[in-house]
Amino acid sequence: MTQKDIVAALMQSIGLDPHKPFGDDVARIEIHENRVVGVKLVAGLNVDANETDKGVDAVISLDEGTHLEKPVHICFGVLPESGRQHINLDIRIKQDARASFLAHCTFPNAVNVQHTMDAVIEVEPGAHYAYFERHIHGSGGGVNVVPHARVVVHEGAEFTTEFELIKGRAGRIEFEYDTECRARSVVEMTARINGRADDTIVLHEKARLTGEDARAALISHIALRDRATAEIYNDMIATGDRARGHVDCKEIVLGQAVARAVPVVEVRNPTAHVTHEAAIGSVDSRQLQTLLSRGLTEDEATDLIIEGLLSKKARWTDA
Amino acid sequence: MNILSVCNLTLTFDGKKILDSISLDFWAGHVHAVIGPNGAGKSTLANVIMGLHGYTRYDGEVLYEGCSLRGVSVDERARRGITLAWQEPARFEGLSVQRFVTAGSRRKDTAYVKELLDSLGLEPDRYLHRSVDRTLSGGERKRIELASILAMEPRVILMDEPDSGIDIEALQKIFEALRRLKDKGVTVIMITHSMSVLEQADHAFLICSGTLLDKGNVKKIGRYFADKCISCDHINRPAVKEIQA
Numbered sequence: 001m002t003q004k005d006i007v008a009a010l011m012q013s014i015g016l017d018p019h020k021p022f023g024d025d026v027a028r029i030e031i032h033e034n035r036v037v038g039v040k041l042v043a044g045l046n047v048d049a050n051e052t053d054k055g056v057d058a059v060i061s062l063d064e065g066t067h068l069e070k071p072v073h074i075c076f077g078v079l080p081e082s083g084r085q086h087i088n089l090d091i092r093i094k095q096d097a098r099a100s101f102l103a104h105c106t107f108p109n110a111v112n113v114q115h116t117m118d119a120v121i122e123v124e125p126g127a128h129y130a131y132f133e134r135h136i137h138g139s140g141g142g143v144n145v146v147p148h149a150r151v152v153v154h155e156g157a158e159f160t161t162e163f164e165l166i167k168g169r170a171g172r173i174e175f176e177y178d179t180e181c182r183a184r185s186v187v188e189m190t191a192r193i194n195g196r197a198d199d200t201i202v203l204h205e206k207a208r209l210t211g212e213d214a215r216a217a218l219i220s221h222i223a224l225r226d227r228a229t230a231e232i233y234n235d236m237i238a239t240g241d242r243a244r245g246h247v248d249c250k251e252i253v254l255g256q257a258v259a260r261a262v263p264v265v266e267v268r269n270p271t272a273h274v275t276h277e278a279a280i281g282s283v284d285s286r287q288l289q290t291l292l293s294r295g296l297t298e299d300e301a302t303d304l305i306i307e308g309l310l311s312k313k314a315r316w317t318d319a
Numbered sequence: 320m321n322i323l324s325v326c327n328l329t330l331t332f333d334g335k336k337i338l339d340s341i342s343l344d345f346w347a348g349h350v351h352a353v354i355g356p357n358g359a360g361k362s363t364l365a366n367v368i369m370g371l372h373g374y375t376r377y378d379g380e381v382l383y384e385g386c387s388l389r390g391v392s393v394d395e396r397a398r399r400g401i402t403l404a405w406q407e408p409a410r411f412e413g414l415s416v417q418r419f420v421t422a423g424s425r426r427k428d429t430a431y432v433k434e435l436l437d438s439l440g441l442e443p444d445r446y447l448h449r450s451v452d453r454t455l456s457g458g459e460r461k462r463i464e465l466a467s468i469l470a471m472e473p474r475v476i477l478m479d480e481p482d483s484g485i486d487i488e489a490l491q492k493i494f495e496a497l498r499r500l501k502d503k504g505v506t507v508i509m510i511t512h513s514m515s516v517l518e519q520a521d522h523a524f525l526i527c528s529g530t531l532l533d534k535g536n537v538k539k540i541g542r543y544f545a546d547k548c549i550s551c552d553h554i555n556r557p558a559v560k561e562i563q564a
Binding site: 221250284285286287289290291292293294295296297298301304305307308309310311 | 369371372392393394396397398402403405408409411412413414415418422423450451467468471
């Protein structure tokens with residue numbers, strides 16, 4: 001297959017027009033297995049991607065003060081039943097720059113696929129970086145997704161990330177994000193995952209509120225059915241003056257599924273404040289009865305409640 | 320003509336009779352008020368009619384169009400045309416108003432939802448894509464609940480305390496909707512302890528301690544409720560002899 005054919009197949013797998021997925025003014029990066037198959041840049045965005053014997057090393061930077069109007073599209077994928085993908089990602093959003101990235105990770109035929117990512121992300125002072133990651137998995141569950149990221153959000157910067165895996169089988173996910181939030185920074189990290197059959201989901205999210213007036217929210221919304229399991233570790237450590245943090249973990253558990261939430265909330269500064277909210281259990285009885293009284297069957301009502309739990313934030317209008 | 324009848328209904332929780340041999344007939348296309356003090360068993364009656372979880376083991380009968388509802392699930396009752404507007408509607412984080420309103424509706428189109436919201440004084444463009452969550456006020460939530468009920472075009476609506484937690488403007492919109500429902504031949508059963516809600520009804524039932532004390536003319540029931548029940552010193556120990564006199 002030519003690179004063009006692979007890009008077309010990737011686009012098709014995520015539901016886009018394979019021949020014209022985006023306008024000419026949209027920046028994009030496509031990586032299939034450990035091959036860089038497409039890169040399109042716009043002014044202010046720099047990408048240096050190299051194939052190595054272990055995978056792909058990609059350095060992405062956005063020049064100081066650059067504001068990208070349209071989201072940068074990233075596609076990582078493994079289309080065959082088996083394969084490995086490892087990406088070392090270095091992202092730097094320079095001072096006062098602003099961009100959103102829309103990433104699709106597509107493994108539609110996975111029987112034995114491994115996708116690993118090690119990312120280092122720096123959001124420089126005053127910069128805004130939003131990253132939405134949608135996973136497209138098949139029904140087999142034969143995929144192992146292991147993204148790790150170390151993030152530094154500098155003074156006055158904003159970092160928002162949302163991880164979505166709703167359609168298809170999750171397979172095995174081991175997700176680890178560690179974020180340092182410096183003075184007056186704002187961080188929001190959301191994960192929305194639907195697990196079924198024997199899926200295994202392990203999330204480690206940590207936010208360290210080191211700077212004064214830093215704010216962060218860690219949000220995990222998980223639905224589990226059948227024999228799926230989830231372990232959610234949310235750590236929020238506040239040391240900065242007047243730092244504010246919130247941890248929100250909601251999980252719906254059906255069938256023989258098992259959910260475990262381990263929140264760690266640590267405050268080492270008397271002016272800081274961190275709140276924690278967790279709800280784990282079956283669907284809310286009141287919500288269920290309401291929908292039954294509208295004529296939905298129990299299964300339909302449950303699906304709708306889960307749809308609400310896993311719905312994306314309104315801000316991601318292009319995702 | 321009766322569309323719904325409660326026949327000699329008794330419901331006991333932990334040895335206590337919450338409803339005690341109560342019988343009521345609801346007429347098709349009429350607005351009814353079931354009035355009584357707090358704890359009289361009004362909401363329990365609505366829950367039994369709807370068949371909610373925990374309210375299905377009772378003595379007596381609930382008949383809908385002449386057929387017993389015993390053993391009929393909540394969703395099946397709803398599909399047959401009975402529904403309930405809750406006193407405190409549930410909130411659905413992440414679910415849009417449009418999705419919620421059309422959940423039980425055959426029609427799913429945006430124009431229909433806009434029309435329903437507009438009819439209840441909710442500016443459609445402000446609400447359509449909002450989440451049915453805690454950011455909505457009680458009045459907004461109550462009207463969205465009613466919109467979802469209107470969308471399913473039911474034949475019998477149970478409204479539990481339609482005026483609780485809402486402002487006068489929102490209440491007026493609910494009353495307007497109620498009149499339109501009546502014009503369409505829908506049967507409405509309002510559970511209330513409010514005189515302003517009672518005044519919207521064609522017929523009233525006065526309940527105390529799970530017992531039917533009186534029924535019929537709204538003004539008569541209203542006078543008795545205002546004079547005797549509001550200041551009653553034996554709430555839920557019904558003064559049957561007084562009302563019979």
